[in-house]
Amino acid sequence: TWRIASLIERQVEAVRELVGRNRVICGLSGGVDSSVTAALLAKAFGTQLSCIFVDNGLLRKGERDNVEEEFTGHFKTDLHVVDARQRFLDALSGVSDPQEKRKIIGRVFIEVFQEEAASIPDAHFLAQGTLYPDVIESGANPDGPAATIKFHHNVGGLPERLGFELIEPLRDLFKDEVRKMGAELGLPDKLIWRHPFPGPGLAVRCLGEITEPRLDTLREADAILIEELHKADLYRDVQQAFAVLLPLQTVGVMGDARTYEDVIAIRSVNTEDFMTADWSRLPYDFLQRVSTRIINSVRGVNRVVYDISSKPPSTIEWE
Numbered sequence: 001t002w003r004i005a006s007l008i009e010r011q012v013e014a015v016r017e018l019v020g021r022n023r024v025i026c027g028l029s030g031g032v033d034s035s036v037t038a039a040l041l042a043k044a045f046g047t048q049l050s051c052i053f054v055d056n057g058l059l060r061k062g063e064r065d066n067v068e069e070e071f072t073g074h075f076k077t078d079l080h081v082v083d084a085r086q087r088f089l090d091a092l093s094g095v096s097d098p099q100e101k102r103k104i105i106g107r108v109f110i111e112v113f114q115e116e117a118a119s120i121p122d123a124h125f126l127a128q129g130t131l132y133p134d135v136i137e138s139g140a141n142p143d144g145p146a147a148t149i150k151f152h153h154n155v156g157g158l159p160e161r162l163g164f165e166l167i168e169p170l171r172d173l174f175k176d177e178v179r180k181m182g183a184e185l186g187l188p189d190k191l192i193w194r195h196p197f198p199g200p201g202l203a204v205r206c207l208g209e210i211t212e213p214r215l216d217t218l219r220e221a222d223a224i225l226i227e228e229l230h231k232a233d234l235y236r237d238v239q240q241a242f243a244v245l246l247p248l249q250t251v252g253v254m255g256d257a258r259t260y261e262d263v264i265a266i267r268s269v270n271t272e273d274f275m276t277a278d279w280s281r282l283p284y285d286f287l288q289r290v291s292t293r294i295i296n297s298v299r300g301v302n303r304v305v306y307d308i309s310s311k312p313p314s315t316i317e318w319e
């Protein structure tokens, strides 16, 4: 870890020199890369760092609280949590096409982020957690599109358009080095090993129309799956696991009564690079526990199914 510690020192020096007394903005997503970026910059700048976290209402359970705890409680940054839940819901109202959802979420995200960034005076720099593999993905031009892929997968060229100078303190690093750096900076294990989560969030796991009650159902079911994975010490054995809410009802029976309620699908994959993936051979008794808990405690769900498709030809997400 001495190597990581000295890497952190060097980066801290370098960004301090670059930024001087200016204010730096860092967009936080709740994921590993943006969190490590923010933690590094918090070490360099303290409250001279303004973090922006957009609550789009499409987050997993507890995500916003965790970010607040980490970046105001632990790291004392100037954290701006923007509650844009209603705005996203309104924009998504009546939309069920997946690509349409992505477009809308990307557009509203830019608007909200831009408004918040504009309210922070004297900020010239925008930091983002681009890693080395993201730089390579961009192909010939390392300052091209990939620089912004990370920021929000569906948004291109954002920092430039907003008139910021970009800082990417992780751009020479691979994921495992970023995780080590996060640990060295004092980020909790749970965050460092967090599964990837798509920019459009629960919107692409809530198949069909997005409504607040449907998002709540999905969020509760997903939280149970994730909690059980941690409890069974299986979370780190799979690379991505989540719940999906299907756009249909099926018949069930409860006591003497017939029910006609929602279906939750569980998706869990093992993968090296997310380009190909295999479905996780999770133990039957684990799946049994998850199913029972979801059906017993999530209102309006009477059936749980497990996705046994590999990528390709299926994708990891359902939308």
Ligand code: XMP
Pocket: 102, 152, 153, 154, 196, 197, 198, 199, 200, 240, 274, 311, 314, 315, 316, 317, 318
């Ligand atoms: P698929 O579903 O294409 O997913 O097999 C591969 C990986 O990409 C993530 N993913 C997204 N990430 N915006 C993102 O930021 C998106 O629109 C998006 N779609 C898929 C997915 O979660 C998986 O890790």
